[in-house]
Amino acid sequence: MNTVRLKLDETLRDGRWHERGLTIGERHLSIMLRQVQAGCWQAFVNACPHQGRRMDFAQDQFLVSPNGSLVCPAHGAEFRPDDGFCVTGPCRGASLQILHIEENPHDQSLILSGPPLTSPQG
Ligand code: FES
Numbered sequence: 001m002n003t004v005r006l007k008l009d010e011t012l013r014d015g016r017w018h019e020r021g022l023t024i025g026e027r028h029l030s031i032m033l034r035q036v037q038a039g040c041w042q043a044f045v046n047a048c049p050h051q052g053r054r055m056d057f058a059q060d061q062f063l064v065s066p067n068g069s070l071v072c073p074a075h076g077a078e079f080r081p082d083d084g085f086c087v088t089g090p091c092r093g094a095s096l097q098i099l100h101i102e103e104n105p106h107d108q109s110l111i112l113s114g115p116p117l118t119s120p121q122g
Pocket of ligand 1: 048049050051052053072073074075076077089090091
């Protein structure tokens with residue numbers, strides 16, 4: 001399983017969802033991430049399981065419902081923020097691809113891992 005490091009800039013610490021691009025081998029992957037509380041992060045691949053569309057509707061902008069669900073800007077599907085499970089919409093029962101994410105306090109980086117980050121070469 002590959003791990004990818006992402007520089008932790010302070011703009012990521014505001015508790016909102018952010019988009020960042022990762023390069024894995026020759027592949028580019030858009031992810032969304034947020035800081036839930038100090039030292040605790042969540043991250044998903046930035047692609048709706050219905051049609052694979054991005055979840056951000058503008059640069060670094062995501063729709064969030066009043067109850068905190070992530071909302072697909074194309075079709076209104078709602079996803080639980082804790083595990084990415086779709087509770088309503090055309091992809092109900094499917095999930096966003098979750099990434100494991102940890103903060104490394106020693107070098108101000110985030111370390112991401114999970115099957116979506118595996119490069120074709122392994
Ligand atoms: S692309 Fe988001 S619900 Fe279809």
